Amino acid sequence: MKMTVPKTLAFCYLSLLWQRETITLSDLLRFVEEDHIPYINTFQHFPEEMKLYGRDKGIFTIESWPDYEDIYKKIIEVAIFLDLPRFPDITEDCYLHPNILCMKYLMEVNLPDEMHNFTCQVVKMTGIGEVDFLTFDPIAKKAKTVKYDVQAVAIIVVVLKLLFLLDDNLEWSLSNLAENHNEKNKEDKPWFDFRKWYQVMKKTVDEKNKKWEQARAKYLWKSEKPLYHSSIDKSVVYKRREMVVNLQKQFSTLVDSTPLIEKKGPSSFQFTWTEEDPDRTCFHGHSLQGILKKKGQSLTTKNSLYWLSTQKFCKSYCKHVTTYEESNFSLSYQFILNLFSFLLRIKTSFLHEEVSLIEKRLFKAKYGKTKKKSSRSKKARRY
C-alpha cells in the first residue's frame, strides 16, 4: 500500500479516534477545507533542504478536497494494513457517543433541547449506543467503524420524522397549532413552531451556503513554490508562476480594498444561537408540548404515522440501499437532508442511506412485512 496525502489524513484521524478526541471526521475535513490543516499545499511547510521533484509531484499535487466517503474507506484500509488492535472503548461519556453528538447537533441546528430525550430513546432502541457497536475493531471479521457524526445526524432526522412526519402536511398543521397557542399565551414557555424554525434556518443556511460557494470559487490552489517534474520543467513552471503572480498583483489593485474579515479560528460549531439575539430566534428552550399528547401515564406523539426512506434493501453482496432520488420525497424531508448534508459537507444520498439503515434497525421486526410506504403503526414512546 502506497502512502498518499489523503491516506496520511486518514492516519491522523485514526490517532484522534484512538485518543477519543472531541473531534469528528466531518469536523476534521472541514478544517482542511478551511485551511486550518495543511493538505492542499503541504510541501510548502517542508524545510528548504527537501527538494521535491519527479514522482513527488504526483503525490503532492492535490486538486480536490478530501471526500468523507473516500477518507472513510481509507481509514479502514490503513487500520487493517497496520494491523491495529481493537480501539479504546467508546462509552457513554465519550464525545463520540451518539447521545452526546446528538445533543451537539441539536444545539447547532437550533432544535429544542427536549428533543434530546427522543434521540436517546431511539439510540437505545436501535442498540447503536452499545460499546461493542461503537468501538472500532479492525481485526473483526467485518471491520467497520461507525460514522459517528453521520449516524448522530441520521438519528435526529428519524426523530424529526417521528415527531412531525415530514409529509409536507402534518408539520405545517402542527405549526399552526403552535402558533395559535403562542399567540394566546405569551408568558409561558413557547411551543416549538416548525414553520418559524424552518424560516430562520433556511435564511441562515442559505446565507452561509452562498458565502461558502463564493469562498470556494475564489480558492487559490497553487502555491508559491510550484512543483515540477524535472529540471527541464522547472524553468517553465517557475516562469509561469511569476507571470501569474504579476497578473494577480495587477488585478488585486483593482479590487475594493475593504478590510478583510479576520479569518476565524477552527471551531466545532458552524452555527451558534443565543437567547438574546432578537433577529435570530433561538429555539433551544422551546417546548415540544404542542406535539405530544397524554396516553395513560405517559406522553406520546400526536403523530402516529411514519414512512420509510427506502422500501427495499439490496440483499446481494453489496448491501446497497435504494439510491436517493430527490423527487420521490417530500420537500420538508429534502430540506432537512440538505441542511444536515451541508453541515457535515457530505452528499445527501450518503445521509439518506444512513437514515435508512437506522430505520432498518428501528423497525427490524416489522420490516420484512413492509409493502406500502404510507402508514405504519405507531410506536408508543415512554416519556
Place this chain on the structure above:
Amino acid sequence: MSDFIEELTRPMPEDDGVEMSVLSGTGMYFPWLRKEAETAVTGGKKEKDFAQTTNACLGFIQEALLKHQWEQAAEYMHSYLQTLEDSDTSKRQAAPEIIWKLGSEILYYHPKSNVETFSTFADRMKNIGVMNYLKVSLQHALYLLHHGMLEDANRNLSQAETWRYGEKSSSQEILINLIQAYKGLLQYYTWSKKKMELSKLDVDDYAYSTATKNMVEHSWKTSIHFNSLIQIPGVWDPFVKSYVEMLEFYGDHDGAREILTNYAYDEKFPSNPNAHIYLYNFLKREKAPEEKLISVLKILYQIVPSHKLMLEFHRLLRKSEKEEHHKLGLEVLFAVLDFARCNKNITAWKYLGKYLRQTLMGNHLAWVQEEWNSRKNWWPSFHFSYFWAKSDWKEYEALACEKALVAGLLLGKGCRYFRYVSKQGHQGLKKKIKQMKKSVKKYNIVNSVL
C-alpha cells in the same frame, strides 16, 4: 444518457415476496452502475475540485460582468488566473484567450483602470503562449485608437506586423493582413488630414509642394498596406472606401474601378450591399453610361429593395427607352413601398402616383395588375387604413394627398383613405382634389378588373 440513468434508479414496483433487487421482472437494477455512468460522462475521471471551483469562478465573473460589478469581477479574476497553471494541458492552453477576453472587458470599464494598466495587461497576455500575440496586439491597438492615442497604436501595429512564429498558418496570415490594413487606415487618416491642410494652402505657397510630397509618400505606404487585405474575401468597407478615395485623388481611376468591381462582383466575397453602393457612386462620378448604372443598381435592388437609392434607380429606369426597364421601374417602386421605412416618404408616393397614371395611360394594365395581385391582400391595411388616413392627414397633408391618389387608383374611389382625404381636402385643396378625383375616375383598376 440521463434517461437511461433515471430508468435504472427508479424505485422498483411492488414485488410479491421476491426481495432480490438485482434482477426483476420489469428491468435490471444496478445501483452501482449509476456511479460508473456518472464518471463515464467526465471521461472516466471524477471532476476534481480544482476544475469545479474554477468553473464556478468563471460563472461568478460572467455574472459580475453582466451586472457591471467591475470590482467583484476583478476579485474573481484574481483567483481565475490560476487556470494558467492548470495541470490539465488542454485547459491550460485555452486559458489565455478566456482570460484576455474577460480581463480586457474588466479593464476597459473598471473606474480605477487606465490606459497604462490596460497596456501592461495586454503586453503580458501577448507573451503567454504563442497563439495569442497577433490577436491581442490588434485588440490592444484598437483600444488605443479608441482612446485617441494614434502614435501608440501605430507603434503597436508596426511591432505586430513584423512578428513571425513558425510557418505562416492561414489564421495568422489573415491577422497579419488585418494588422497591416489598420496601419494603412492610420496612414490614410494622416493623409486625409494633410489633404485638408493642403486645401487651405495656396498653390504658390512654399509649403504646398512639401505637403504634396508628404502626402504622396503616405498614400504609397497606405496602398501597400491595403493591397494584401483586399485580396482576401471579406467585408472591408472602411479600407476600401479610403483606398478608393486616395486613388481617385491621384487620378488612378482605372485602379479604383478595378478594386470596386472586384469588391462588388467577385463571388468569393460575401454579399455586401455597400460594395455596390460604392461602385455606383464612383460610376456616377465618372459619368458612366446609364446602362452601366442600371445594371449596378439592379443587383442592389435584389439585395436591398428598400434602399433609398431605389428612387434614383426608378428615375433612371423611367428615363430609359427600353420597355423592360419601364416595367422594372414600376416593380421597384412597389418594392420600396413594401417596407415600413418608406411609409412617409412623399417622393416615393408621388412617383408611384404619377407612374401609375402614366402606366395606365400607356395601356399597361397587366403590369399593374401583376404587381397589385400579390399586394392587394395586405396593402390596404398596411398603408390605406382609416387610422393612417387620419394620422397622415394630421401630420402632412401633401403626403396624404399623394397616398390618396395611389389608393384611389388601386382600390377605386370607394376606398376609405381616398374618401377621407377628399372630404378633408375639400375646402383647402379644392383644385388638387378635383384633379385627383378625375384621375381616379378615369384610370382606377377596379373598374377595369370588373
